Amino acid sequence: MDLIAPLALTQGDPAGIGPDITLRAWQRRHDLALSPFVVMGDPEVYRVRARMLDLVVPVKEATLDTAADIFAHALPVVPIATGVTVLAGKPHIAYARSTISAIESAVAACFVGSVRAVVTNPIAKSVLYEAGFGFPGHTEFLADLAARRTGEIVRPVMMLAGPKLKAVPVTIHIPISEVPRALTTDLIVDTCRIVARDLETRYGLQNARLAVAGLNPHAGEGGAIGREDDAIIHPAVRRLREEGIDAFGPLPADTMFHDEARSRYDVAICMYHDQALIPAKALGFDDSVNVTLGLPFVRTSPDHGTAFGIAGSGLAKEDSLVAALRMADEMTRRHDS
Ligand SMILES: NC(=O)C1=CN([C@@H]2O[C@H](COP(=O)(O)OP(=O)(O)OC[C@H]3O[C@@H](n4cnc5c(N)ncnc54)[C@H](O)[C@@H]3O)[C@@H](O)[C@H]2O)C=CC1
Numbered sequence: 412m413d414l415i416a417p418l419a420l421t422q423g424d425p426a427g428i429g430p431d432i433t434l435r436a437w438q439r440r441h442d443l444a445l446s447p448f449v450v451m452g453d454p455e456v457y458r459v460r461a462r463m464l465d466l467v468v469p470v471k472e473a474t475l476d477t478a479a480d481i482f483a484h485a486l487p488v489v490p491i492a493t494g495v496t497v498l499a500g501k502p503h504i505a506y507a508r509s510t511i512s513a514i515e516s517a518v519a520a521c522f523v524g525s526v527r528a529v530v531t532n533p534i535a536k537s538v539l540y541e542a543g544f545g546f547p548g549h550t551e552f553l554a555d556l557a558a559r560r561t562g563e564i565v566r567p568v569m570m571l572a573g574p575k576l577k578a579v580p581v582t583i584h585i586p587i588s589e590v591p592r593a594l595t596t597d598l599i600v601d602t603c604r605i606v607a608r609d610l611e612t613r614y615g616l617q618n619a620r621l622a623v624a625g626l627n628p629h630a631g632e633g634g635a636i637g638r639e640d641d642a643i644i645h646p647a648v649r650r651l652r653e654e655g656i657d658a659f660g661p662l663p664a665d666t667m668f669h670d671e672a673r674s675r676y677d678v679a680i681c682m683y684h685d686q687a688l689i690p691a692k693a694l695g696f697d698d699s700v701n702v703t704l705g706l707p708f709v710r711t712s713p714d715h716g717t718a719f720g721i722a723g724s725g726l727a728k729e730d731s732l733v734a735a736l737r738m739a740d741e742m743t744r745r746h747d748s
């Protein structure tokens with residue numbers, strides 16, 4: 412991999428805080444020693460937002476070849492026109508096409524080696540659904556783009572990674588009422604295999620310890636408070652251990668996230684979205700990163716969403732985006748060494 416190549420940073424929803432935190436991360440690039448990144452987005456959105464926020468950030472249209480050099484003195488943007496005036500804090504389905512195109516362009520650039528990794532700014536799921544977007548989120552869309560490129564099945568796994576906790580939701584963006592039906596022993600086993608493999612290849616963590624959460628209170632209390640823990644999760648843990656993966660559980664989820672409990676594992680495997688994301692965000696909202704494992708390229712993202720309520724106000728913190736840029740940089744360097 413060409414380590415001179417920049418990281419691709421997608422626009423995300425242009426009405427959200429993506430432009431704010433991108434401008435602020437670029438401003439701090441020297442202090443934070445950030446590797447060059449190139450934005451896939453609408454240059455005008457960044458110019459308008461910089462004026463709104465009173466930030467002195469020159470924005471320059473770039474190509475993938477010129478971006479890394481431009482980064483030293485201006486924010487490089489590979490232009491993807493929104494075609495409409497974007498209002499900060501006011502999401503609109505008219506922005507959906509450019510939001511999606513930015514992701515597609517970043518992935519295409521990654522496959523030809525013009526960028527090293529894909530870092531995504533937040534998208535508003537409901538806005539994209541309204542515009543006909545057929546995927547729950549980036550995670551599944553990126554896997555689909557990768558599968559179309561490689562001709563192979565790509566199983567993506569979401570992981571929230573921060574200094575205090577790595578947590579994986581086995582099921583992601585589905586209604587809580589559908590979780591028990593969606594959970595299968597095979598799904599848990601497949602997810603854990605990908606986690607164990609990618610923690611080694613992408614993070615250099617060998618023989619990772621996987622703490623598998625139960626689904627029901629007290630991990631089902633021997634079947635008295637729900638049967639899924641014994642019937643579905645326990646057999647998955649057994650199979651993983653037979654394969655040599657250091658998985659254990661199912662553990663009562665309420666007692667697996669305190670300091671001492673976390674010292675016993677490298678990653679928490681959780682059964683549903685909030686079981687993973689609540690502890691991850693409670694323990695590190697500003698420095699946790701949303702990573703997609705299982706892809707043939709590196710993808711990271713801030714852990715937060717579009718935060719429309721504070722877009723253009725100057726209140727948005729760029730810390731999680733900075734952590735995502737850093738993590739993507741480190742992951743591509745490690746993979747290459
Ligand atoms: N990776 C992605 O694309 C993600 C997208 N979303 C989308 O974001 C939209 C809004 O979701 P919410 O649940 O409201 O979560 P949110 O993360 O956008 O906002 C939650 C709260 O945190 C604050 N906040 C978020 N990021 C911040 C930052 N960088 N600095 C300071 N304060 C910050 C917001 O102002 C709000 O009070 C939804 O449409 C959701 O689909 C949510 C999570 C991740």
Ligand SMILES: NCC(=O)COP(=O)(O)O
Pocket residue numbers: 547548549550551688701712
């Ligand atoms: N709650 C996490 C989230 O919404 C991020 O999803 P994705 O867009 O990274 O798939």
